Amino acid sequence: MSAEPIATPPGPWCPDPIRQQRADYTLEDLLRLPDDAPRVELVDGIIQVTPSPTLGHQDIAFLMRLWLHTHAPQHLRATQDVGVEIAPNTSRRPDVLLCRAEVPSDASLVKAADVVLAVEVVSPGTRRTDRFAKPGEYAAAGIPYYWRVEQDPVHVYAYRRGDRIGPGGERQYELVADSAELIELSEPFEIKLPVAEITP
Known part of the structure; x- marks a missing residue:
């Protein structure tokens, strides 16, 4: 046997x-x-x-997506956790992004040229990447706006692609607003975001 x-x-x-x-x-x-x-x-x-996000991280990302969905003009579309083509061998997944509304619904990767705003919610395991690596990659790919959301307390840092040239020859982001209370911007659309509305 x-x-x-x-x-x-x-x-x-x-x-x-x-x-x-x-x-x-x-x-x-x-x-x-x-x-x-x-x-x-x-x-x-x-x-x-990528590490699994915490409930608090997910709550902030959801509330940010909901706020952008509710307030952005119709030619822009807010979504969460979709890949963005940065280069032929690089793709990132912003926690929230605002892209052109004509991007097909079945797209699992969005071209950087179709992204208007990338948002990252910083967690302990992603601090270095969200504060340094991703903004550099997003700016080099031509994404015009980047927001970084810190937790405990919730604080929003809003950047736009400026004229300053980085060490690799690409344009870099410049800080245009930051607050734990209210973010007011005229780009990429008229924004008056009370930070309490994205705080769980």
């Missing part, structure tokens, strides 16, 4: 270690990920699994 091997289900999806070493993943690879793949970003050809 011989024992039959017990079939074990395959484990959860993870990036191929050889391709990770070669840093040769592309945006096309992201579109072919299986349904059970975790939430990822593609950075310079390397797939990075």
Whole structure:
């Protein structure tokens, strides 16, 4: 009598270690990920699994998306957690974004040229990326506006792409408003955002 091997289900999806070493993943690879793949970003050809956000983070992102959805003009569309094509080998997932309304509803990646505003809610595990890496990438990709939302207490920092040139030769963001109470801006549309309305 011989024992039959017990079939074990395959484990959860993870990036191929050889391709990770070669840093040769592309945006096309992201579109072919299986349904059970975790939430990822593609950075310079390397797939990075992003940490699960906290409830507080998600509450702020939801309230920000709702506020933008309610107040933005009809030619702009607010959405959450959709990939943005930064380069052929880089895609980021802003917590909230404002894009052109004509972007198709079935798009899982949005071109940077169609994004007007990217918003990141900073969590302990994403501080460095949200404060330094992502703004540099978004500005280099031509996204005109970037907001960073800090927690505890909720504080909004609003940036616009300025004329200052960074070390890589690309235009950088400049701070145009910051407050824990009220953000007033004339771009990308007339904005009067009471921070209490995005505070859980």
